[in-house]
Amino acid sequence: MSQPLRLGRIDFVNILPVHLRLAATPALFIEARGVPSALNRQLRQGLLDVSVISSVEYALHADDYLLLPDLGICSDGPVGSVTLFSRQPMDLWAGRPVEAPFESDTSVALARVLLAHLWRLDCPLAPEGQALDPAATLRIGDRALQEAASGRWAHSWDMGQQWRELTGLPFVFAVWAVRRPVAQARPAEVAALHGRLLAAKAAGVADLPACAAEASRLLGGSVEGYLRYYKLLSYDLGPRFRQGLGRFFAFLAAMGQIERAPRLCFFGADGPQTAT
Numbered sequence: 001m002s003q004p005l006r007l008g009r010i011d012f013v014n015i016l017p018v019h020l021r022l023a024a025t026p027a028l029f030i031e032a033r034g035v036p037s038a039l040n041r042q043l044r045q046g047l048l049d050v051s052v053i054s055s056v057e058y059a060l061h062a063d064d065y066l067l068l069p070d071l072g073i074c075s076d077g078p079v080g081s082v083t084l085f086s087r088q089p090m091d092l093w094a095g096r097p098v099e100a101p102f103e104s105d106t107s108v109a110l111a112r113v114l115l116a117h118l119w120r121l122d123c124p125l126a127p128e129g130q131a132l133d134p135a136a137t138l139r140i141g142d143r144a145l146q147e148a149a150s151g152r153w154a155h156s157w158d159m160g161q162q163w164r165e166l167t168g169l170p171f172v173f174a175v176w177a178v179r180r181p182v183a184q185a186r187p188a189e190v191a192a193l194h195g196r197l198l199a200a201k202a203a204g205v206a207d208l209p210a211c212a213a214e215a216s217r218l219l220g221g222s223v224e225g226y227l228r229y230y231k232l233l234s235y236d237l238g239p240r241f242r243q244g245l246g247r248f249f250a251f252l253a254a255m256g257q258i259e260r261a262p263r264l265c266f267f268g269a270d271g272p273q274t275a276t
């Protein structure tokens, strides 16, 4: 018997529609929780076998990964939990740093795209806590939801909405990936885990009130607020979302943030087939 697959899970409430109904199956997989930047590193280093990762992590290391079909964390317009906050309007920002959150890789890359191509500002991104007099602070996940609820920021920009203003397309913040050697060595188990994730997602998305109730229990805030939040998110990776992802990768390549825009290679289509 081989070891169970090690599955990464984002430690934010954004993941509940996929994970709330994922029954623990210790013989097949064990779950490890972390913030996206930590999961990215752990999958890259082989400490995880399958994980939700920042979409930019796939762009940086596509040769090491296969995407799991029909899974992603996406929005077509406002996302609700990836937000740039400031006390000042953008015309006072020139040359000043923007603080990047430690949990993120994709949203930091997206901020660079929007600064350069939508807002046309020369603000460098600085790691959290290291920016002197930051013009703005980027937050993702639970901390973005909490900052938005705090009411302490005079100005805020929803990054999903801003991306759609630039491109007219939806944005893919996160994808699920399997390490290629694991897909090669254990295709039946990966296919079984993929099936579990899809079934759990279908059940979770069909019961968003239960997800919203759990989010409210975990973070405080009204169930109705979380219900509105979950309706902004999509967990599928359909054609328009893949188009948005391709456009994002093209921007990153043009800006020199990645060497070239990778092809989207999927488990089952571009790699090991389900063993039957």
Ligand SMILES: C=C(O[C@@H]1C=C(C(=O)O)C=C[C@H]1O)C(=O)O
Binding pocket: 010, 012, 014, 036, 037, 053, 054, 055, 073, 079, 081, 082, 103, 104, 105, 106, 107, 108, 140, 141, 142, 173, 174
């Ligand atoms: C929608 C979100 O997208 C996230 C943003 C990520 C990133 O910036 O790297 C990674 C995974 C997602 O959790 C969120 O954090 O709420």
